[in-house]
Amino acid sequence: MQSLGNFKLPQFFNYPPYFTLQPVRETREKQIQLWKELILDYCRSQKIFIIGMEEEFPLFVNPVIDRSLSYESREQFLNVLVSEGRAEWMDKGRKKCLILWLRIQDWADCILNFVRENGLENSVMTVEEIRSGMESRGTELQGIDRGVLMRALRLLEQKGKVAIFKGSSADDEGVKFSA
Amino acid sequence: MNGRWLPAANLTASGRPMFLPGEIERALVSKVDLEVEENPGLAPLRAGLLSLTTHRLIWIEESSNSGYCIPLASLIRPYPPKKSIRSMFHSPRIHIQVKASASGRIAEEGPKSEMITLVLRDKCDPDGFHAKLVEVWRSRSWEVNQRRSDVERLDSREGGAGSGHGSNSSVISTPVVGVSGLLMKEQEKWESTDKSLQEAFQDLNALMGKAKEMVMLAEKMRAKLLSGSSAQVNTANDEELGSKQEIQDWFLSVGIVSPVTKESAGALYHQELSRQLADFVGRPLNEAGGMIALIEVYYLFNRARGTELISPDDLLQACALWEKIDVSVMLRRFDSGVMVIQDKVHSDKEVFERIKSMALKPEALRQGVSPTDAAMTLGIAPALAKEYLLAAENEGLLCRDVSPEGFRFYLNLFREIDPRCMYSVERSGLFRSWLSATAVAS
Numbered sequence: 001m002q003s004l005g006n007f008k009l010p011q012f013f014n015y016p017p018y019f020t021l022q023p024v025r026e027t028r029e030k031q032i033q034l035w036k037e038l039i040l041d042y043c044r045s046q047k048i049f050i051i052g053m054e055e056e057f058p059l060f061v062n063p064v065i066d067r068s069l070s071y072e073s074r075e076q077f078l079n080v081l082v083s084e085g086r087a088e089w090m091d092k093g094r095k096k097c098l099i100l101w102l103r104i105q106d107w108a109d110c111i112l113n114f115v116r117e118n119g120l121e122n123s124v125m126t127v128e129e130i131r132s133g134m135e136s137r138g139t140e141l142q143g144i145d146r147g148v149l150m151r152a153l154r155l156l157e158q159k160g161k162v163a164i165f166k167g168s169s170a171d172d173e174g175v176k177f178s179a
Numbered sequence: 180m181n182g183r184w185l186p187a188a189n190l191t192a193s194g195r196p197m198f199l200p201g202e203i204e205r206a207l208v209s210k211v212d213l214e215v216e217e218n219p220g221l222a223p224l225r226a227g228l229l230s231l232t233t234h235r236l237i238w239i240e241e242s243s244n245s246g247y248c249i250p251l252a253s254l255i256r257p258y259p260p261k262k263s264i265r266s267m268f269h270s271p272r273i274h275i276q277v278k279a280s281a282s283g284r285i286a287e288e289g290p291k292s293e294m295i296t297l298v299l300r301d302k303c304d305p306d307g308f309h310a311k312l313v314e315v316w317r318s319r320s321w322e323v324n325q326r327r328s329d330v331e332r333l334d335s336r337e338g339g340a341g342s343g344h345g346s347n348s349s350v351i352s353t354p355v356v357g358v359s360g361l362l363m364k365e366q367e368k369w370e371s372t373d374k375s376l377q378e379a380f381q382d383l384n385a386l387m388g389k390a391k392e393m394v395m396l397a398e399k400m401r402a403k404l405l406s407g408s409s410a411q412v413n414t415a416n417d418e419e420l421g422s423k424q425e426i427q428d429w430f431l432s433v434g435i436v437s438p439v440t441k442e443s444a445g446a447l448y449h450q451e452l453s454r455q456l457a458d459f460v461g462r463p464l465n466e467a468g469g470m471i472a473l474i475e476v477y478y479l480f481n482r483a484r485g486t487e488l489i490s491p492d493d494l495l496q497a498c499a500l501w502e503k504i505d506v507s508v509m510l511r512r513f514d515s516g517v518m519v520i521q522d523k524v525h526s527d528k529e530v531f532e533r534i535k536s537m538a539l540k541p542e543a544l545r546q547g548v549s550p551t552d553a554a555m556t557l558g559i560a561p562a563l564a565k566e567y568l569l570a571a572e573n574e575g576l577l578c579r580d581v582s583p584e585g586f587r588f589y590l591n592l593f594r595e596i597d598p599r600c601m602y603s604v605e606r607s608g609l610f611r612s613w614l615s616a617t618a619v620a621s
Contacts, residue, residue: 012592066582
């Protein structure tokens with residue numbers, strides 16, 4: 001089976017119509033669904049948070065059958081992800097798309113689990129530590145997009161689960177986990 | 180039945196009269212009543228279509244698709260429409276005296292006679308119709324045919340077949356004297372030119388008669404060919420089939436003996452053309468698998484009509500009229516604007532089955548199907564093949580692949596894939612066959 005790096009591609013990746021946006025509604029819905037799942041799976045496995053519309057994205061090209069997705073179809077697939085809350089356009093021009101293979105709420109839960117598993121209740125971590133510290137190594141949190149992490153933390157703050165306090169520079173914002 | 184006193188006339192499925200060999204339609208009038216005023220025992224026929232042919236007067240009731248005819252051979256005398264004050268308020272009437280059998284049925288030979296009134300209720304030219312009736316009746320073309328069919332009995336029949344106009348051939352034997360003599364001489368000169376002119380035309384008639392024979396011969400051959408090909412279509416090899424197909428194509432052009440023309444049908448032109456077209460397209464439709472492009476029909480139909488060509492607009496109007504009359508074919512317009520003629524009983528399912536089996540071949544699974552491939556496999560025009568493929572796509576049977584190499588169609592596998600287990604190898608039949616086909620290639 002074909003693979004992209006360490007990501008195994010499904011068999012239908014070599015099916016040429018998969019790369020042409022289908023005009024018939026029923027078929028297109030199925031096609032979009034398959035693309036949606038594939039994009040999320042791929043981004044999750046490769047920890048990709050942002051897809052740039054103007055940059056090459058390996059998933060959207062299949063050199064084996066010499067097919068690639070058109071700009072319109074890429075935009076359409078991402079739009080569907082956006083409408084389902086699994087992605088967000090980062091600018092008005094729709095040049096960059098933030099992929100949320102976990103929703104903000106799920107990320108928040110993920111953080112709480114992380115705190116619980118590592119016994120970090122009542123302790124303080126910097127945001128940077130959460131992203132790349134020893135504790136987060138090997139978890140979903142490793143390499144998390146800073147913007148996504150901040151939004152998850154703010155959500156937790158609203159619920160009173162954490163307290164965010166500013167340090168001297170933007171880089172070292174601190175987080176205190178409550179019990 | 181009302182018309183039992185008249186012999187029945189066979190009609191085609193779409194309500195056009197079935198013509199006898201050599202019979203040609205000359206005029207058509209709608210809303211005609213046939214009445215027998217002197218014999219109330221014979222119920223009148225009301226508001227039918229009257230077709231004057233070289234052999235018969237055919238009365239057609241459109242609602243019940245039934246027809247009756249008066250053979251012109253039984254006609255004793257047609258009377259011109261009466262000119263009177265009364266006729267200004269009444270529909271024009273033409274009286275014809277016809278022979279009848281002792282039991283009162285209209286027949287070619289019979290001891291009795293009946294006076295039948297043709298009441299022309301629609302706006303038309305009664306004098307013109309009467310003139311045509313007289314002309315056709317005098318030319319006695321039904322006898323020409325009878326003569327051909329049984330030559331032995333010819334001598335027992337009266338002469339003068341075909342040519343007619345016996346009154347013009349009287350010999351002038353008056354002595355040439357004085358002014359009247361000079362006048363007579365002038366007259367004679369006139370008549371001799373007239374005569375030679377007529378002889379010239381008679382030659383033309385003879386030529387046309389020969390042409391008719393050729394048409395009959397061709398038709399006979401075609402009939403033989405058709406019956407032959409259907410009987411041994413399975414055993415014949417491809418080459419033989421090809422040459423047969425070719426000859427068949429040649430003979431297709433002799434399809435219509437009496438084309439509906441604007442001259443003969445007048446205001447009823449499009450309606451009658453529509454019926455004739457419905458009869459005509461039956462066979463080409465069968466050969467094309469139930470659907471045929473309008474442009475192809477235009478070409479076939481005009482080739483079959485020979486010289487009486489119709490315009491594309493007339494064809495379209497004739498097709499549009501099918502909605503109103505009960506025929507077995509219909510005009511279909513695809514989303515792309517391509518128009519085809521389709522058999523009403525013909526179902527897309529059958530074609531989709533063929534497309535599916537075509538798309539299931541390993542080659543098609545690997546490379547897809549282009550409209551050109553489909554046209555070759557299905558034996559139809561590429562434009563039409565593309566419409567079929569698009570229709571199959573619409574049904575979810577196929578899906579498209581647009582690439583720099585072109586526009587191709589693949590079997591729709593999207594339906595086979597479960598998004599919840601995209602990566603599993605085990606899959607249903609269609610997907611497996613696609614996998615194995617592509618595996619061979621790589």
